[in-house]
Amino acid sequence: MNIVIGISGATGTIYAVKLLEMLQPFKEIHSHVIISNWAKKNLEVETHYSLEYLESLATFLYDNRDMGAKVSSGSFLTNGMIIVPCSMKTLAAIANGYSDSLISRAADVMLKEGRKLVICPRETPLSTIHLENMLKLSKMGVAVVPPMPSFYNNPKNIDDVVNHQAMKILDQFGIHVKNDKRWTGLQNQ
Numbered sequence: 001m002n003i004v005i006g007i008s009g010a011t012g013t014i015y016a017v018k019l020l021e022m023l024q025p026f027k028e029i030h031s032h033v034i035i036s037n038w039a040k041k042n043l044e045v046e047t048h049y050s051l052e053y054l055e056s057l058a059t060f061l062y063d064n065r066d067m068g069a070k071v072s073s074g075s076f077l078t079n080g081m082i083i084v085p086c087s088m089k090t091l092a093a094i095a096n097g098y099s100d101s102l103i104s105r106a107a108d109v110m111l112k113e114g115r116k117l118v119i120c121p122r123e124t125p126l127s128t129i130h131l132e133n134m135l136k137l138s139k140m141g142v143a144v145v146p147p148m149p150s151f152y153n154n155p156k157n158i159d160d161v162v163n164h165q166a167m168k169i170l171d172q173f174g175i176h177v178k179n180d181k182r183w184t185g186l187q188n189q
């Protein structure tokens, strides 16, 4: 299985770190990772993880300016793409077919080839432009999965919150990681 993972410059780079960590035991899943410059900056600002560590979690790594990369073409077969977190700028680029980075180009490939695309847009509050861009993509079959913490699972720390969200994103691909915080009914709480 080949999954493209775009990491853009919205706050929440930790979600990408956790998601890639979760994928490590799945040796049959190859991650094709692209990290934007602002994502690199945010990783430094908001986490204790180094860029080298994040990059080491990728099976394949591409420069966001490298339009000649494999994932830039529909003829390279992939099972889909996740953009986590997805900035409003990258969202706008995808919604308008403006492929000026490898992340937006790879997403454009998913749309034109009818492949799975999951975006995790992060901004608050959301403007009408942001909402319209999300609606446009949703109507095209894109899964819009914003990082929104849930509390029914009684998170004890930030890791619990982030892991739950990363689990929800991977669920979209039928990749079901073990997580004892899944909802199992009121009677079991």
Ligand SMILES: Cc1cc2nc3c(=O)[nH]c(=O)nc-3n(C[C@H](O)[C@H](O)[C@H](O)COP(=O)(O)O)c2cc1C
Pocket: 007, 008, 009, 010, 011, 036, 037, 038, 039, 041, 042, 045, 086, 087, 088, 089, 090, 101, 122, 123, 124
């Ligand atoms: C610390 C920090 C946090 C940011 N958080 C967000 C955010 O949550 N959502 C967003 O859309 N942009 C956010 N931005 C702005 C984006 O990084 C900026 O629009 C950038 O051009 C996105 O480029 P990219 O999509 O190519 O990574 C943030 C920037 C910084 C420096």
